[in-house]
Amino acid sequence: MDFETVIGLEVHAQLLTDTKIFCSCSTQFGAAPNSHACPVCLGMPGVLPVLNKKVVEYAMRMALATHCAINPQNVFARKNYFYPDLPKGYQISQYAYPLAEHGYIMIDTGEGSRKIGITRIHMEEDAGKLIHDDHNPASYVDLNRTGVPLIEIVGEPDIRSPEEAAEYLRRLHEILVYLDICDGNMEEGSFRCDANVSIRPRGQKEFGTRTELKNMNSFRNVQRGLEYEVRRQQYLVENGEKIVQETRLWDDAQGVTNPMRSKEEAHDYRYFPDPDLVPVVVDEAWVADIRAGMPELPQAKRERFVNDYQIPAYDAGVLTADKALAGYYEDVVKLCGKPKIASNWVMGDVMKFLNEDKKSIRECPVSAKSLADMIGLIEEGTISGKIAKEVIADMYATGRTPQEIIREKGLVQITDEGALAKTVAAIIEANPGQLADYRGGKEKLFGFFVGQVMKATQGKANPQMVNDLLKKMLALRQAQDDID
Template sequence: MRGNQMEFEAVIGLEVHAQLTTQTKMFCSCSTKFGNPPNTQVCPVCMGLPGVLPVINKKAVEYALRLALALGCKINFVSVMARKNYFYPDLPKGYQISQYELPIAEGGAVEIEINGQKKKINLVRIHMEEDAGKLIHDEKQPYSYVDFNRAGVPLLEIVSKPEISSPEEAVAYLKTLRRIVRYLGICDGNMEEGSLRCDANVSVRPKGSTKFGTKVELKNMNSFKHVERALSYEIKRQIGLLLEGKEIIQETRLYDEATQTTHPMRGKEEAHDYCYFPDPDLIEIQLEEELIENVKTELPELPHVKKQRFLQTYGLTPYEVDILIEEKSLADFFEETVKLYNNPKAISNFMLTEVLRYLNRDGKDIYETNLTSQNLAQLLQLVEKGLISMTIAKQVFPEVYEKGIEPKKIIEERGLIQESSEDKLKSVCEEVLKENPKEVEKYKAGKKGIIGFFVGQVLKKTQGKANPKIVNKILTELLEK
């Protein structure tokens, strides 16, 4: 980052809030289901009414341990829930139950990769807390409504060290973390619904300096695009102020997507402003070695490990592997299919084109559809055996995907078996060449690639039933005469 002969660098630390996929809230039995009518999932405990006593959700503790173990954190066998005191309309108790001095885990790291280069981003801590409610602003009236359904939903806050150097690294870190929590099954990672949210602390300093600049906290970022744009703008804003000899104010700023700028929200609080103290209604959390070992044995293969295994085992490109392992379910489905039909490349090619096209169209997980690994394997085996062409396979696939019908059955009922008889195909090839004299002259003039055009025309005339290899052979023989 250059300006007036001075070069600056950004220093970024992220605080990521991951909403846990437990069935009930952090300290009560209310449902955590998203999207129900406002204020229908509340009780005296999550509303903070006088005289109620919270009870910690054991499953939330286990989920916290999953992430801590996956990221190589130091587990604290004793941790404490604390009250974080501040007033906000969607915080019914007037304080949030969180952790401060004794969190459940410390240290650990997230390894990111950008353009083939790996970098380790170390963590400060992972701690448990409860979510606040949600304010809904009326665009037509000067009113705001409060929905307390989200109040008390379990959260993990993952705090990184200020070791992120650019908006691109920040996005890579977030994407990596999102993939990990989804693999672990502890968070759905849906940023639009707010189940994965991010605050950023960002400052700039002269390149090579070891002294931190004045940090600014950024809030209101609910997508990877927002994070990248907000950080990019804020870095430029701070560099501009320094070049003008102005002071950077430590504050909290909001990102405005409409203008792609940040603007002040409030002065930045420090830890002492929240008056943390241990929650007197909750006893300290004491972990047993047996529980930690049980959680450890249940950890799935993590994305970075799966990536290396896929590269070594299946002979796929890094690009293919990155897409296949993005969702654990997609990677699992791929491997199920490989067990039935040992052709990883063919399966990968079909999944990354046809299968993903329909999954993206429907916004579904692959296991939410009627597609089975048995049917996909059978479809691709029919292509390999020459019984159908890939063109026919793609025509048949929608019914296989949507209705779960066996490919062989569709092909037999519709009479789609591939035509491989040279005698029958030769007349069609001759017809195509006769109808396209100009293209024939181009071929004879040295433009050999045009044979693909002729093959396409033959397939069109035979409604995709012609065997492309046989057609290519016949056309080559006819054109070379």
């Protein structure tokens, strides 16, 4: 049977505010357990939440970036359930009146660009963390994460394959990071994803029974988890078995999904408006203010790179995947004025070195200025492209300027025609056998002579001049012989 896959994703993103959503505790990750936990975090009797306005502003940025309509009045609600990492016995979230609704983002698929709907974006507080003692029957609660602001981005079931799901996530992730509202760190849990997945015979309108997947902490695992789950559901249907609506956990080590214990998901959250908070009123002036402060988003940047710099869409995609990388690239272009050459160097050598060292562009020892200077030196013929490879490796390793390296290593290109002509003549003289073969028709040996000249000049000879001189002198030889 031919099946269609239907996927909807729920993404939780931690916002990068300095303080928590309902108190003034720090949101810093990695502090000693419970060192960022005040009476509000602990859910002590009588204490009250006060909303951090920054959280609303950050969430509004995401809402605008994903073309959502912002609700002029949105309301915090309590999601009630018992768990030791949830101090109040309820999570303050939004339910009936979320911050924003009805948005979308565009993703690239094999068949072109596609719109994926965003149902809603709402604000909520994160829960704490349980630490289980491996040696004793005890668990400990760390409430540092309690009250760290989150936005939940609920997507429409518009995704049709695990690859599309991963692509959608990458795009969302990219936008969040571009907006400077989330660090996007999946391992530390700043960007988390749950997936709803079902299958249906192609052409059928109704959705099949869905399962919810949790515990996938990388783009790759989201794709793997979904691929597994789709296969599992197909197997069930093809064998006449029923798909059970349930929550399943992705087991990375085994590469399978397993059902959560049903008791853990048997929740009736009893949502109701939180009487301790007043509705968040968002007027048009506030929205306009946030809109005015929005940075350029990845999609727009890609289009601008293609149009303004005349670089291929592929290059624009690679360069804009990371906001800092795009900024670096633009700095180089501004300084050297050679967009395509700059993109080759950034995407080639610079990214190769960074990837080898698992470093980000922020940690790159080669400044945009140095790279631009190096490109300038190639352009004006001071060094050859080949020498530049050596120079940039040195720049990366030592952080020195290209001028410094070229001066110290004596790498300035030989462009003195008289000197080069002597070398070329000497090489021809020194290799009579190759010369004879060349003249006998083995034209490939031209490369041999170029190589010998470059070797003799330690690569410093201007390649174009070597080519020209060789051609000229070999032709001259031929002419002389013909005369003889």
